[in-house]
Amino acid sequence: MAATDPVKILEICRVTPSDAPESATELSLPLTHFDIFWLKQHPTERIFFYELTDSTHTFFHSVIVAKLRASLSLTLLHFLPLAGNISWLPHAAKPAICYYPNDGVLVTVAESNADFTLVSGSQMREVMESKLYIQELPVSDSTAATIAFQITLFPNQGFSIGISSHHAIFDGKSVIMFMKAWAYICKQSETETNPSLLPELIPVLDRSLIQDPEGLYMIYLNNWLEAKLPGLNTINPKSLKLFQGKGVPPNSVRSTFELSREDIQKLRRKVIYQLEGLHEEDSNQIKSTHFSTFALSFAYTLVCVVKARMPERKRKIVFAFAADCRARLDPPIPPNYFGNCVKGLPIFTDAEALLGDDGVAFAAEKLSERIKGLEKGVISEREKERLAIYLEVMGAGGTAIGIGVAGSPRFEVYGTDFGWGKPKKVEITSIDREESSSIAESKDGSGGVEVGLVLKKHEMEKFDSVFVSGLRNL
Structure with a gap:
């Protein structure tokens, strides 16, 4: 790694749900009016920094990354829609979350030569430094990924897990619920072959629980179809391209x-x-x-x-x-x-x-x-x-x-x-x-x-x- 290139991408892979009858079945999940409100909002990004002085190259790849991948695969079986995408094909009246067998989430493995103490500290630092530890969420006109991860090694200092999540899929509570479910399965896999989730970490996916007597779904969907914001495709109103916000001011x-x-x-x-x-x-x-x-x-x-x-x-x-x-x-x-x-x-x-x-x-x-x-x-x-x-x-x-x-x-x-x-x-x-x-x-x-x-x-x-x-x- 050159001194001017603090992060090196080592591998990009796709993690699919663990083999089971559920993962071999197609699944479609509708969006609710709470979801559609955020349809083209910019992704939510988080970084979890873990200090670990034993994080050598060998330990990172053979233990940390291996366990994170395996446990992510098991976790996705409980959160199957996350392995799919938001899809809005030209002939479809509404977007939906669609999962097909062999779908999976994007995981990037990287290495950084930055000072872990500074990157994970509370002191003032340049805002763009954190962007090196998060992958951009894959989005096209017709499909949008639900989530993407980056696992970054800081040799002999620690590692980080960066998450970019689509706001139409997750609110903050749901993101953290997924992360805790993944963490629980990863930790429990030390002693159990196929650990079960705690009841509070088992997701309830039933969209019929959200009622919409005021017809807010279609009102919000039409608002997005008519929106003219930076980053949105105004020629194709059904495009799932995201509004990226106001941008980061200089300095x-x-x-x-x-x-x-x-x-x-x-x-x-x-x-x-x-x-x-x-x-x-x-x-x-x-x-x-x-x-x-x-x-x-x-x-x-x-x-x-x-x-x-x-x-x-x-x-x-x-x-x-x-x-x-x-x-x-x-x-x-x-x-x-x-x-x-x-x-x-x-x-x-x-x-x-x-x-x-x-x-x-x-x-x-x-x-x-x-x-x-x-x-x-x-x-x-x-x-x-x-x-x-x-x-x-x-x-x-x-x-x-x-x-x-x-x-x-x-x-x-x-x-x-x-x-x-x-x-x-x-x-x-x-x-x-x-x-x-x-x-x-x-x-x-x-x-x-x-x-x-x-x-x-x-x-x-x-x-x-x-x-x-x-x-x-x-």
Whole structure:
């Protein structure tokens, strides 16, 4: 490997489901309105970094890669549609997930001469470095892969597993469920020939569980057919080519920040104190409001981002998150339902509301209100307009600053152990495609959270200062 070429591709192969009667049968799985909402959205990308000083070339190829391939093949038998593709042939009215015998997922094996400690660290680094450890998801006009992997060796330091997943197939919970199922089978295969999955890792694929009385599926499908966004094939509206997002601005960097359990408790106390002062007549209601770790962490991150970017006080801000709807549907569906079952919830305000002393309290209150509002029902009156508004915002570019968040502390990504220990770092790489952040539980299990972020370098330096000083003054 040349010094200027830190990653060398060693092999590209296709892993098929293990031989069984199920894998010899064709399968077609429809998409739901939750899936179709994300039909042409850019892939979600994650990297799991595992520190392992015993990872010599021989051990990597004969043990790590061999076990990962074998266990992936066994896992795909439980998640058979993932071995297929999204297909939308010219004569078909709707796209669907289609699996045929001998279909499989793309796995790339690579080697890197980069410093594993730096690549898997939390410090500021160039945003494009992570792209070396993820393969692009294969997509054509008529077919789109569901998932692609890259397994990369860092000799005598560790290895990484990069995942690029199609958003019309997975929400975040489903991706992590698949990774944990794969990890469980890999680890258990040390002592069992054909290990069975734990009940909570067995996917529920029944699409009839998702009801659509409002006809949202066809509304969203037509929205995509009419969409004119960068990367989409406007000549062939049925093309499955993906919208790649706004792109990575020049001079962008990636960093990870920590909020301890104590930090979150202090944030919660301060938020409640400030809101009691703002709503004296409703102080008892404020005390009874649940401000989750997620809401407090995102609210604090959001305010720090706005302060780092220093927009005009009247500049419009849109901050958004996705809420899991499995338990909120009527009737609720199983927690191990595999597919999309999330709803994006945007909140519109201006910079002035977030730049004040009570900016975190304002954001936390708005987030908590949106979460609580789901108790009245997942499908709102404006649901039919939701994708059209989203596509308009994405296409216009506009003057509003959009800040989203991916992930959740509830995913427990640091429990993904393939048999060589828990990850040193888990990164949601694809937040670099748009103005977004990520959140996960602290890897030490202490009750804190990790916040991932992509900003321009000078903005990240300012964010770092604001983030640290803000915690110091709680």
